[in-house]
Amino acid sequence: MxxxxxxxxxxxxxxxxxxxxxxxxxxxxxxxxxxxxxxxxxxxxxxxxxxxxxxxxxxxxxxxxxxxxxxxxEVSSKVNEKVVKEYMNQLKNISEADELDLLKMAIRLPDSLKTEREELxxxxxxxxxxxxxxxxxxxxxxxxDEGEALFADFVMRIKNIEALLEKVIEMDPERVNQVKDKLKKSIDDLQINVDENRFEQELIYYIEKLDITEEKVRLKNHLSYFEKELHSNHSNGKKLGFITQELGREINTIGSKSNYAPMQKLVVQMKDELEKIKEQNLNVL
Known part of the structure; x- marks a missing residue:
């Protein structure tokens, strides 16, 4: 924990x-x-x-x-009688004050109190x-007790990212079709003849560059790994920090490849959840 x-x-x-x-x-x-x-x-x-x-x-x-x-x-400071008496004798030679006044003057002079150091x-x-x-x-x-509160918050954030990732996975076929339609429409708007076979090849190549299958798989694995570490017997905030870096890398890549506004909105929500995880992880031992 x-x-x-x-x-x-x-x-x-x-x-x-x-x-x-x-x-x-x-x-x-x-x-x-x-x-x-x-x-x-x-x-x-x-x-x-x-x-x-x-x-x-x-x-x-x-x-x-x-x-x-x-x-x-017992007090640690005591009157240094020998020093005080010597001061009083010297003061008698230069002052006509009575014994009480001499004592008042002597007690204010250096070393009239000695401090005994307390021993262990x-x-x-x-x-x-x-x-x-x-x-x-x-x-x-x-x-x-604080760790239990952090644990509950982390689990909630991870579940939120997992739910958003599922929406991304469901949306992906729609995104690919949308990208294809946009490219075809752009070609049609140019009103030029193109080789259909060549166009299909270029379209496949372009779609492959936008493919996020690997990122989805890695992100799901990193989320599982993070949750597994939360249930570990040892608290390791540094390790959780490294995993959050990997989560951020996959989320950012999905965002940059998506090229589809509804999916980018989901990515923004995932980033928001991840930032809250990073902030809280700073407190983890």
Whole structure:
């Protein structure tokens, strides 16, 4: 069954001191374009995240984010007492301010606060990995649901082209007779004598050049092949794209050879259906 490249997945982890939100978004793209936004203390895990996401999502413009909210745990910034006291001692020599004012001045000076870098907690990371797996499952479900909608639309479009092709096949004998009649009328209007045998030979040669039998057969085969790939176990948007190119080639050739207005109208309708297939196929994984 086909999958869409468009998707969204999210999980929220409530740990003892943190709320962690893991988010995945994806849009269509020719290849995998992965953007990862995570806090600095998880950076050493980024390569593993990228490998896991590439294996599961394969294609698309994917944004992966981890957001961390502190629930009141220990603060990471602390007062550097030694530095603050040294500042206050120096300020006493140049100022008559009291202790409170000296403290206010000292705390604003460089290095009076020290930030302790949060280290990666492996138990916490194990929970985050589970959360990432959950977000991937959610985005896969979203992609599958979108894929079902695309599948239904593709089947409808293919059936429409098949129905139009049947009308073309039914109309073809009428078209050939119409072309013959037009040529004969043109000769009659010239009011000249022609060799009937030679005229018939030239007429047959001309009709053969306008023959669309091969195009009709190939178009029918390509339509069947496209529908078969829709039912494949693997989603392959690139392969479907190649088949649509072949569909377009046969439809265009039928249009250029038809030389018959009613048939050209049917060809225009087939082209319209095919363009809608091409647009939707851009979203297929």
């Amino acid at each position: 086909i999958q869409s490249m468009t998707g969204y997945g999210k999980t929220v982890l409530q740990l003892s001191q943190k709320k962690i939100t893991i988010e995945l978004k994806s849009l269509n793209s020719k290849n995998l374009d992965l953007n990862v936004r995570i806090p600095g203390y998880y950076r050493e895990k980024e390569l593993g995240i990228r490998k896991a996401l590439a294996k599961e999502l394969m294609r698309g413009k994917v944004d992966f984010s981890i957001y961390v909210e502190d629930n009141g745990g 907690n492996e138990e916490e990371w194990n929970e985050i990995e589970k959360g990432i797996s959950g977000a991937v499952k959610n985005i896969q479900k979203y992609r599958n």
